[in-house]
Amino acid sequence: MRWEVYLQRREQRRARALSAAAALEVGDSAAAAALLDTWSLDAGDAELLVQRLMAGSPKPSSRQTTALLADPALLPAPERGQVDVAEHLHRRRLAAHAPPGDHPALAWALDELSFLGDEVDRRQRRAWQDRPWRSEPDADATAGALWSGFFSGDAWSAGPIVQQHHLPAAVGCFRDELLTRGLPAGVAQARAQELEGSFFYHLVMGPEGGAPGWLELAARVVETSAEEPAAALLSRLDAGGQDIVARCVAARGGWARTAALRWPGRRGAGGRALVLREALGHSGAVLLRGLDLHVASRLVSTWCSGQAGATDPDRSWRVVAANRGRARGRLRAARLARGGRGLLDQLLALPALGARTRAAVGWYARDWARAEIESGFAFNESEPLTAPCSELPTGLEPLDEREVAMARTWVVLVVLRGHGARLERWTRLGSTGDRDSAWGRLLAEALPRDLRDPGTAGRSGYERLRAWLAIGLGEALDEQRDLIDRIARLDPSTRGLPKRLATVVGDDWHEHVPLPRRGVGELITTARALLEAP
Amino acid sequence: MNATDSELMAFLRDGLEPPRRLEVEEALRYSAPLRARLSELSALSRLASPSVGSGWLLPPPGRVAGRRPFAVAPVRLDVAGEALRVGDRFVVELDRVEQPAATQVVVLLHTEGAWTVALPEAPDEELHVSELPGGPDGWRLELVAQAPIGRQRWAVALVPASLTVAWAEPDPFASVKAGIASGDVPVVTVEVDVVR
Numbered sequence: 224m225r226w227e228v229y230l231q232r233r234e235q236r237r238a239r240a241l242s243a244a245a246a247l248e249v250g251d252s253a254a255a256a257a258l259l260d261t262w263s264l265d266a267g268d269a270e271l272l273v274q275r276l277m278a279g280s281p282k283p284s285s286r287q288t289t290a291l292l293a294d295p296a297l298l299p300a301p302e303r304g305q306v307d308v309a310e311h312l313h314r315r316r317l318a319a320h321a322p323p324g325d326h327p328a329l330a331w332a333l334d335e336l337s338f339l340g341d342e343v344d345r346r347q348r349r350a351w352q353d354r355p356w357r358s359e360p361d362a363d364a365t366a367g368a369l370w371s372g373f374f375s376g377d378a379w380s381a382g383p384i385v386q387q388h389h390l391p392a393a394v395g396c397f398r399d400e401l402l403t404r405g406l407p408a409g410v411a412q413a414r415a416q417e418l419e420g421s422f423f424y425h426l427v428m429g430p431e432g433g434a435p436g437w438l439e440l441a442a443r444v445v446e447t448s449a450e451e452p453a454a455a456l457l458s459r460l461d462a463g464g465q466d467i468v469a470r471c472v473a474a475r476g477g478w479a480r481t482a483a484l485r486w487p488g489r490r491g492a493g494g495r496a497l498v499l500r501e502a503l504g505h506s507g508a509v510l511l512r513g514l515d516l517h518v519a520s521r522l523v524s525t526w527c528s529g530q531a532g533a534t535d536p537d538r539s540w541r542v543v544a545a546n547r548g549r550a551r552g553r554l555r556a557a558r559l560a561r562g563g564r565g566l567l568d569q570l571l572a573l574p575a576l577g578a579r580t581r582a583a584v585g586w587y588a589r590d591w592a593r594a595e596i597e598s599g600f601a602f603n604e605s606e607p608l609t610a611p612c613s614e615l616p617t618g619l620e621p622l623d624e625r626e627v628a629m630a631r632t633w634v635v636l637v638v639l640r641g642h643g644a645r646l647e648r649w650t651r652l653g654s655t656g657d658r659d660s661a662w663g664r665l666l667a668e669a670l671p672r673d674l675r676d677p678g679t680a681g682r683s684g685y686e687r688l689r690a691w692l693a694i695g696l697g698e699a700l701d702e703q704r705d706l707i708d709r710i711a712r713l714d715p716s717t718r719g720l721p722k723r724l725a726t727v728v729g730d731d732w733h734e735h736v737p738l739p740r741r742g743v744g745e746l747i748t749t750a751r752a753l754l755e756a757p
Numbered sequence: 758m759n760a761t762d763s764e765l766m767a768f769l770r771d772g773l774e775p776p777r778r779l780e781v782e783e784a785l786r787y788s789a790p791l792r793a794r795l796s797e798l799s800a801l802s803r804l805a806s807p808s809v810g811s812g813w814l815l816p817p818p819g820r821v822a823g824r825r826p827f828a829v830a831p832v833r834l835d836v837a838g839e840a841l842r843v844g845d846r847f848v849v850e851l852d853r854v855e856q857p858a859a860t861q862v863v864v865l866l867h868t869e870g871a872w873t874v875a876l877p878e879a880p881d882e883e884l885h886v887s888e889l890p891g892g893p894d895g896w897r898l899e900l901v902a903q904a905p906i907g908r909q910r911w912a913v914a915l916v917p918a919s920l921t922v923a924w925a926e927p928d929p930f931a932s933v934k935a936g937i938a939s940g941d942v943p944v945v946t947v948e949v950d951v952v953r
Binding site: 309347395398 | 763765766767769775778786801802805813817822824870
């Protein structure tokens with residue numbers, strides 16, 4: 224989008240946002256709610272979001288409000304005005320470089336939320352639809368044979384097709400991934416060959432006791448089939464899968480808050496699960512609209528949190544992508560928990576099955592290799608990439624708000640101590656697989672007693688925490704970003720670090736989690752690396 | 758918006774899902790430094806030798822793969838509690854092997870980043886499970902720790918009578934490799950630590 228075109232579009236958005244915000248100030252929310260029609264929402268949901276914005280008071284920086292709301296004459300033009308740049312990049316540049324000004328925060332929030340609704344549609348839905356899939360008769364037939372083999376009950380019969388048609392590209396992907404981590408070419412090639420064998424067995428046999436990789440891969444292929452992956456996964460979700468999804472949405476992490484917002488009249492997670500289960504029986508679209516409400520609601524919460532950088536464009540998009548990604552993963556897990564029922568029919572009905580399968584193998588191979596590399600090539604412990612939907616055993620209740628606050632602080636401690644990868648593995652498997660003593664101390668000494676399951680010990684004693692982490696880990700890190708940022712800003716070369724750490728974290732560090740008195744320098748280094756990661 | 762090296766490398770291979778691919782494309786149009794980095798990574802990938810598989814699909818250590826997996830006892834060291842040194846013998850015990858008289862043993866050793874066949878290296882070295890010491894309760898395959906020191910990986914494949922090693926062919930073990938991929942040749946990888 225050229226600068227002049229961007230300015231024209233900006234002017235339209237600006238006029239609508241300023242007018243809607245002014246109307247809101249005198250109690251008329253209709254124009255504000257209409258601005259949110261870029262999201263797919265149920266009737267009344269836009270009004271809910273507007274009310275949350277009003278109550279929460281978003282806090283954009285003065286540059287950010289100038290970027291969207293100031294007179295265009297005040298804006299710095301790009302160095303090369305004719306450069307074709309996506310609209311979100313124009314907005315991002317201006318948010319960083321526009322002069323400070325004084326403009327209504329509410330108008331900024333309405334414009335930003337409206338824009339992000341458009342961006343979800345463009346980047347997260349249309350990007351899938353616009354991807355061309357070309358039919359190739361031979362490749363399509365081979366892919367059909369591959370999937371028929373996998374689903375035949377004799378997964379080995381598909382092994383030779385995997386070896387001949389998919390492993391060479393996977394090895395190239397592994398090698399390139401290793402090259403980006405600074406390994407010499409010869410070493411990268413040798414390690415890629417090691418990954419080749421493990422990937423093959425992960426696909427064909429799966430982790431011991433877990434769903435085979437080919438089932439996850441089948442879901443990834445099916446996810447290319449509709450207007451967006453979540454819709455594809457929902458389209459053949461059977462009654463058992465709908466039940467899993469409904470209970471998960473009603474009880475877990477930030478989704479539970481959105482469900483309570485959406486169905487305030489329903490008491491408790493059980494009641495909300497019932498109403499969602501009933502709606503899913505009619506159409507999966509209710510969940511897609513609920514996902515939009517959830518993502519928009521998370522954006523509003525983030526903007527109103529007062530955290531440093533909470534309204535940065537990149538941060539906002541991370542909130543969008545992370546929440547949509549988590550929802551997609553949970554839907555996939557629900558399909559896998561049902562043994563992939565209906566997946567074969569969906570696969571065999573797909574046009575260009577060869578091209579879709581080839582692409583999905585590439586995505587899956589890269590995700591798998593990154594997980595393996597980050598876990599130090601712990602092949603024996605290979606687990607499904609999609610964490611299973613775990614149900615809490617009877618008698619155990621999900622973490623309450625007080626416990627969630629403790630868990631969030633503990634997560635920060637674990638991650639800043641450099642055990643983020645172990646935490647993810649422990650969440651998925653109940654074990655890190657390496658008997659690391661530092662990890663053991665984090666569990667035994669730093670984890671508040673209230674976060675252990677009542678009346679249990681050992682591995683089974685953390686089911687509630689692990690169930691929360693399965694959904695809440697990413698959210699916890701998102702929400703603690705401000706705290707991590709404050710830690711990252713400490714100067715590790717000065718004296719008295721433990722005391723200064725205590726000062727900067729203040730009351731945001733839960734008192735039941737011991738604040739580190741040693742190794743604060745490493746903590747700061749890890750915090751900085753975490754914030755620099757995209 | 759940033760893109761990591763990993764994402765840029767995947768972008769070069771058309772290996773990003775459509776949403777992220779679109780974002781990286783847009784970021785590349787916007788950012789000259791990112792385009793420069795993409796060029797560097799492209800050169801890095803091109804300079805590396807063409808990526809090829811090893812031909813041998815071997816499972817992670819300790820896991821027996823195949824349609825009819827046999828059992829492997831933990832590696833037993835016949836060196837009286839001492840650590841294994843170069844030249845020491847150690848034993849891999851094979852259990853629950855079907856038709857041992859018709860099942861050939863192929864042993865591979867991982868050296869210098871690649872798998873090579875250690876047994877048989879010639880037709881007269883072909884060996885069937887029933888020729889190993891022991892019996893149906895456990896056939897004892899004796900191996901000798903090799904240089905260099907460090908963690909050493911061995912693989913044992915059991916080849917059924919329906920497949921043969923074709924010594925006259927350029928790759929005598931092609932059918933064994935294919936049998937591993939189809940699950941007809943069960944295989945296991947074991948690791949031993951060799952010290953100075």
